[in-house]
Amino acid sequence: MLRAISRFAPIALLLAVCTSCGGTDTGGDSDTGTGAGSDIGGTLIEVQPAEPSTLFPPKVSGNDAGVIVGALFDRLANIGPALQTTGDQEFTPALATGWSWGQDSLSIAFTLDPKMRWHDGAPVRAKDVQFTFATYTAPEVEAVDASVLGNIDSVSVRDSLTPVFWFKRRLPYQFFDATYHMYILPSHLLDTIAPGALKASAFARAPIGTGRFRFVSWTPKQRIEIIADTLNARGRAKLDRVYYTFTSDYATATVKLFADEADFYEGIRPVNIPQVQASSALRLEPMPTLRYEYMAYNLRQKGDSAAPHPLFGDVNVRRALAMAVDRASLARNVHDTLGAVALSAGPRTLIPDSAALKQIPYDPTAARKLLDSLGWVPSAKDGIRERNGVRFSFELMAPSSSQSRVRFTELLQQQFLAIGVEARPVVLEGPAMGGRVMAGDFDTFVNAWNMKPGRLGMAQTWRTRGVQNYGRYASPEFDRMLDSAMTSLRSDLSAQRWTAVFQRLIDDQPGLWLAEASAPAAIHRRIRNAPLSADGWQRGLADWSVDPAQRLDRDKIGLRSAR
């Protein structure tokens, strides 16, 4: 045994010596071939909280994988900074240099850029676009966005550079449908693979796209590396390489950021914001959001979707609860200066005329009177309201992974108690809460939605039998208003109708609209970035650069491959 120990002693010694080694992480020399003052070159390291499951675009969900796929692949056209989804005026060319509408507005012919190449050198052709649509809509692929492509009837190939989209009906967001939901895929690499096998194919873990960055490597549970595509027809990306490094533990992620081992983190929590502000290496970058938080009611009885919920089936009860909650103080308490009261079921940026919305005022006295008038009277025992022997007491769930939502449950509990209503916070793991919510086995829960441009999520979350209408809100009048807003071709009329939709959700209160919070990203000061977009910070990543005067060792690696 002693002999064995003595054998390991040198290793221990070596480990001890290593603690005194320098903190620099690279020592490579630059081969960017650019002058000292050039803004070409540099390395960006982004800390991501989770490793993507796949880089196969149709199967990508969530922001983490989305930002990587967005850097590697292209759409036919890009949405403008205002995220305007109606018409095509604000879209800019990407793989397509232009497009023309059919006379009946039921088709769009895109003209592909003949210079565009896949990262393996093959040209981008119309059949790639046709293949992409077929793949996204193939049932075996189970594409995340397949359900929103329902208005596209087919894609045909007019010639090798002209794919034509055919639509079932005229809608204001036809162009958005054709361009936003699909990244174009290389048919020459994928058309021999069965659609159901694509998500597990080698391509899904080593994709070949057309973006201004190309894929280099994926080290499981550690990082994904991409580098500038120097042969890209639109010009190479300014940065040499980007690492997406996976760190699921928040404390470790922030330590990595503050230890100069990472350059960008979009999940910074309010508690660490002063630390970022005080840092000489980091700064905060405003990041708009399409996210809102609310308390969802179950409007149907647990286990019986036909019967109304004994408490929340009555709209007047829901309105009384809305009156009991000081949402401004809640938003401030949870999000500090980064938070604002949510006006309705959507962030302000997606509400056309937010000033026109009439809110339910904070008025606990009126809330008490309304509940009294509905027969919910405080019990003599503990002051909690009762009606016909039914106690006004309910579960308020939140996922343990979200500090803000857990905090909301505590604050709501206090405010409801002030009007004689008992909310019992229940904090559960995500899958446990998800299982109960999907089964309709809940009273209320605090939820957050990240909406996509175009308010398409409204139908999924609030329309009768919507895919994510977990509270089972069912209003034929609301459905009619929503359809009318979504199909309105005139912009002024569309704005009016959308405002009416949001007002309806305030009046009906299928959820108690709590807050929307902007979440600034922490970014290294040497990085010069394009403005961050609400639908993914990677937009414009190819134009990010590193200040030549502030380069670190890792910025000097250049484009060379691993040793």
Added chain:
Amino acid sequence: MLVVAAAVTLSFVLIHAAPGDPLSNMGAEPMSPELVARLRQAYRLDEPVLVQYGQWLALALQGDFGYSPLAMRPVSALLADALPATLQLMGMALLSSIGLGVLLGGWQGARADSPGDRSLSLLSLVMYSVPEFCLGIVLLMLFVPALPPGGMTSDTADMLPLMQRIVDRLRHFILPWLSLTIVGTAVFARFQRAAMRDTMREPFVRTARAKGLDERQVRRQALRTSLLPVITIAGLTFPALLGGAVVVEKLFNWPGMGQLLWDAISRRDHWVLAGAVVVGSTMTVLGNLLADVTRAAVDPRVERS
């Protein structure tokens, strides 16, 4: 085999008893009820637990641990990625814990009840009581940024010359290794101290001294004899070390079995969990077997019995 089978069966049943399943993830993109139903059918989540277990077992016996719908990869590929990292971390932590623990405990046992022994006993008791994650956080606070906070290598390590790459790897290894080793050393030192103290009172030690052997030789002989209980403990410590590795790997972002297990539990990834438990319990059984073999090698009486 029986231990592995029992561990897997238990974990399979327990994870199914926990609320939620791999598809009840609300954070994901919307899925139509039809798609959810199809996926449940495809992954056999709609069948009774015992049926699911039987189907999984039939495949596992052929070396197929199934497919993770969340990671979109075969479970065996996930295990193959994670196992080397854990073996590296745990193997080194176990070896250094045993080595340092035996040295420390042996020194203490030979000088039982001296002021030095008492101080070290107190220190090892404190270290023994500290959970690995607390120790990990303290180490992070003390040594970062002098040492990297997590991962197996720097992101840019592949660009470094060979020697710098080795150094980089070792620097990333230190903090997770220390977190496991400090606690492990305390455990072994406590057992080794007790065994050494008892051995030093054995008649053969008195005889050796009476024969005129110098004290160093006597202690060396006593240390060899006192190793037996420690070797047994080494085998029994394996599951605890594996449990500690789960927390340490999570904290230090070490891409091993511990992190895989943690993610599988929190995401209700039944198939990954079952595969990881097979590997973990096999490692435990092998660890105990190794302890038995080593015990027999050190003590001929064990072999004879």
